[in-house]
Amino acid sequence: MRLGIPRxxxxxxxxPFWTTLWRELEVDYLISxxxxxxxxxxxxxxxxxxxxxxxxxxxxxxxxxxxxxDLIFSPAFGRWGKRGHFCPKLKAIHDLVKRRFxxxxxxxxxxxxxxxxxxxxxxxxVANMVPGVKxxxxxxxWKEAQRQxxxxxxLWAAGYNPLAAVARLDGERPEEPEDPSVLKxxxxxxxxxxKRGEPxxxxxxxxxxxxxxxxVYDETLNQQIFSLLQGENVRIxxxxxxxxxxxGESWPSxxxxxxxxxxxxLLAAALHYSTAERVDGIIxxxxxxxxxxxxxxxxxxxxxxxxxxxxxxxxxxLDEHTGRAGLETRVEAFIDLLHWRKKxxxx
Numbered sequence: 001m002r003l004g005i006p007r008x009x010x011x012x013x014x015x016p017f018w019t020t021l022w023r024e025l026e027v028d029y030l031i032s033x034x035x036x037x038x039x040x041x042x043x044x045x046x047x048x049x050x051x052x053x054x055x056x057x058x059x060x061x062x063x064x065x066x067x068x069x070d071l072i073f074s075p076a077f078g079r080w081g082k083r084g085h086f087c088p089k090l091k092a093i094h095d096l097v098k099r100r101f102x103x104x105x106x107x108x109x110x111x112x113x114x115x116x117x118x119x120x121x122x123x124x125x126v127a128n129m130v131p132g133v134k135x136x137x138x139x140x141x142w143k144e145a146q147r148q149x150x151x152x153x154x155l156w157a158a159g160y161n162p163l164a165a166v167a168r169l170d171g172e173r174p175e176e177p178e179d180p181s182v183l184k185x186x187x188x189x190x191x192x193x194x195k196r197g198e199p200x201x202x203x204x205x206x207x208x209x210x211x212x213x214x215x216v217y218d219e220t221l222n223q224q225i226f227s228l229l230q231g232e233n234v235r236i237x238x239x240x241x242x243x244x245x246x247x248g249e250s251w252p253s254x255x256x257x258x259x260x261x262x263x264x265x266l267l268a269a270a271l272h273y274s275t276a277e278r279v280d281g282i283i284x285x286x287x288x289x290x291x292x293x294x295x296x297x298x299x300x301x302x303x304x305x306x307x308x309x310x311x312x313x314x315x316x317x318l319d320e321h322t323g324r325a326g327l328e329t330r331v332e333a334f335i336d337l338l339h340w341r342k343k344x345x346x347x
Contacts, residue, residue, distance in 0.1 A: 001129075003029040004065030004072045008058040009090065010109070012162045012213040016169055017117070017149040018073065024141030025130055030069055032061040035220035039064055044320055046100060052289040053221060053319050054214040055089055062101050071129065074104035080111045084261035087292050105129060116146070156240040163217055205338050208237040208273040208311075210266050211285030212293070221318055222285060223327045232335050237279060239269040246272040251303040263296040270300055274310050280338045281312040283331070288319035312338055 005011070005018055022029045032039070035057055043060025051059075065072055076094035077086035085091065086109075094106045108121040119142050126138055148169060155165035207229060215221055216238060229236055249268045250257065257264045266284075273279045284300060286293035297315050304310040314334045316327065 001028065001071065002069045003027055004062075004069030005029055005031045006058060006061035006065060006073070007032045007034060008061040008218075009054060009093075009214050010075060010077070012217045014075070014109070014149070015162075015166055016152040017145045020148040021122075021141050021145040024144050025126065025133060025138065027130060029073070030065065032064045035060070035218050037220065040220060040320065050289065052089060052287045054212065054218075054287055054290075055093065056320065057214070057218070057221065058093070059097075059100070062097060062104065066101060066103070070103070072101055072104040074098070074101070074106050076106045076108045078108060078110040080261045083257075084264075085259065086262075087260060087290070157244050159241050161217070161238055161240055162213060204233045204235065205281065205335065205342070206235045206237065206279040207281045207283060207338075208269065208279045209283045209285065210239050210269055212262065212287070212290075213240075215285045215287060215318060223318075223322060223324045225283070225285075225316075225327065225331065228328055228331055229335075232332070234335070237273060237277075239266055242269050242272045242277070246276065253303055253306050254299075258292075258296065258299070260292045260296075263292050266296055267300060267303070270304070274304065274307070279311050280342065281314065281334060283314045283316060283334070286315060286317050288317050312341065 003022060005022075011018070019029065019031070039060035040057055041060070042063045043056040043058065046063055047056040047059040062072055062074075074094050074097050077090040079085055094104065097104050098106070105125060107125060108118075110118055110121070112118060119139065122142070123135065123138055126133060127135075152162075152165050152169055155168060156162070160168060209216055209225065209229070219226070226236060247265050247268050249271050250264075251267060251271050254267070258267070270282055270284075273282060284297055286297050301313060301315070304313055312334070314330070316330065
């Protein structure tokens with residue numbers, strides 16, 4: 001039996017847990033490749049127009065796997081901690097997927113107060129899916145998967161973005177880099193890097209690229225924005241590279257946390273990069289037709305407008321019609337603005 005794992009949605013966060021669990025259970029698995037124009041097009045043809053871009057891409061990855069595997073790993077998303085939730089579309093994603101992909105098997109992501117996955121629902125599925133598997137073996141595999149996931153998140157705190165952290169866990173970078181500020185991003189061999197600290201040269205800029213992981217780390221959806229920024233001598237920061245202690249911070253004018261924990265983390269990251277670890281600008285990537293994104297982007301703009309001396313903010317809304325040329329023009333204009341502000345000490 002071969003299990004297909006789609007490289008979409010929260011794959012960029014849970015990849016170490018998913019792959020370790022199946023490896024420990026001795027289940028053969030296939031991960032779909034990074035998003036390509038063909039995968040995107042397939043998703044657009046299968047998904048409803050009302051779906052946001054990441055969900056459409058998810059359909060494309062499932063379609064890629066459909067004829068290559070026996071079963072498809074279908075992540076389902078519920079609660080996030082005590083009071084939080086994933087977005088409504090993700091809470092219903094498996095029910096939607098199952099109608100089109102009958103071999104999709106649901107695996108429920110319901111996070112407890114410590115934001116840890118619960119093994120109960122997974123064991124019920126695994127017991128039916130893997131012949132002869134013992135509960136003891138399952139719990140041992142679960143423990144190892146949690147250990148890998150914890151190590152993965154610790155690498156975030158050390159300054160690695162999710163893609164670089166996975167590569168390090170997989171042993172692709174066993175030695176420390178000569179320059180620890182250079183962090184790999186993307187599949188092995190891609191030239192993109194994230195650099196922390198001061199930019200090279202007096203004209204360098206520091207920009208935080210914030211957004212959901214399936215937008216920030218999918219180079220097809222974001223039109224390779226990291227490569228574009230690197231070409232402009234920009235040091236890039238993301239939500240994942242803020243200290244863990246900063247993840248729960250709220251803006252001074254924020255009366256309560258938002259309904260979606262990931263959205264609250266994005267607001268906290270913007271606050272950190274506006275005050276504690278000041279950047280020149282913030283690029284906020286949002287998906288068209290994403291309800292939480294629409295609210296978070298409005299709140300972020302409002303909070304930043306109420307405080308003086310904030311970094312410049314650029315909202316980029318992505319959908320299937322987003323082209324490289326249009327995005328490049330907006331980003332380059334934003335960089336020109338940041339250079340002008342820096343030169344003239346504008347606020």
